[in-house]
Amino acid sequence: xxxxxxxxxxxxxxxxxxxxxxxxxxxxxxxxxxxxxxxxxxxxxxxxxxxxxxxxxxxxxxxxxxxxxxxxxxxxxxxxxxxxxxxxxxxxxxxxxxxxxxxxxxxxxxxxxxxxxxxxxxxxxxxxxxxxxxxxxxxxxxxxxxxxxxxx
Numbered sequence: 558x559x560x561x562x563x564x565x566x567x568x569x570x571x572x573x574x575x576x577x578x579x580x581x582x583x584x585x586x587x588x589x590x591x592x593x594x595x596x597x598x599x600x601x602x603x604x605x606x607x608x609x610x611x612x613x614x615x616x617x618x619x620x621x622x623x624x625x626x627x628x629x630x631x632x633x634x635x636x637x638x639x640x641x642x643x644x645x646x647x648x649x650x651x652x653x654x655x656x657x658x659x660x661x662x663x664x665x666x667x668x669x670x671x672x673x674x675x676x677x678x679x680x681x682x683x684x685x686x687x688x689x690x691x692x693x694x695x696x697x698x699x700x701x702x703x704x705x706x707x708x709x
Contacts, residue, residue, distance in 0.1 A: 564623045566660075566667040571635060574642030574657035578649070586649040589697050593641045593690045600685065601637050605629040612673050619672035626673050633674045636665040636682030637689075644690035 578590045610631040614621035639661035647654020665679035 560622050563667040563670045566663050567623070567635065567671055567673075570660050570664040570667065571639045571642070573660035574639050574646060577646035577653040577657040578642055580653055581646060581649040583649045585697065585701070586645055586694075589690070589694050590642060590645045592697070593645060593686075593693045594638060596693065597637045597641045597686055597689050598634070600689065601632055601634045601682070604632055604685075605634070608632075610675075610678070613675055614672040618675070619669075621673070622671045630674055631678045631681060632685055633665065633668055633678040633682035635668050636661070636674075636679040637686035639664045640683040640686035641690045644687045645694060648691070648694045 575590070578586050605628055608631045609629050612626070612630040613619035614625065640658075643654060643657030643661040646657040661683070665683055668674040668679055669676055
């Protein structure tokens with residue numbers, strides 16, 4: 558039973574932080590989310606290639622539960638994406654952001670549970686995703702102020 562829940566969280570839990578951003582009904586948050594996800598995707602792909610860390614199940618450090626993902630382990634792209642979304646939601650709505658963070662943490666845990674990431678992979682992904690989201694959100698707010706756009 559718990560295996561099925563973890564597989565569901567790993568596959569579909571990341572949608573919750575995304576929905577939290579949409580639920581804010583803040584057009585700038587959605588714009589910022591798109592930018593942060595693209596940037597996070599690029600940064601994590603480069604880091605995965607740079608570190609080329611095998612996944613835990615590939616080296617016998619953990620059993621594989623579910624299907625085997627492609628690519629390298631560090632950093633966790635799932636964790637980076639979900640924490641990017643949760644941070645973006647939090648900067649627009651604290652309540653929705655906390656819901657997003659809870660699901661982001663559950664998704665990150667599920668990746669370790671399933672044997673496809675180490676704790677350091679998901680921790681790095683969480684920090685990276687949150688930092689990128691924070692930086693993009695602050696940078697875009699600065700540009701909006703500079704261009705005379707008020708928050709709507």
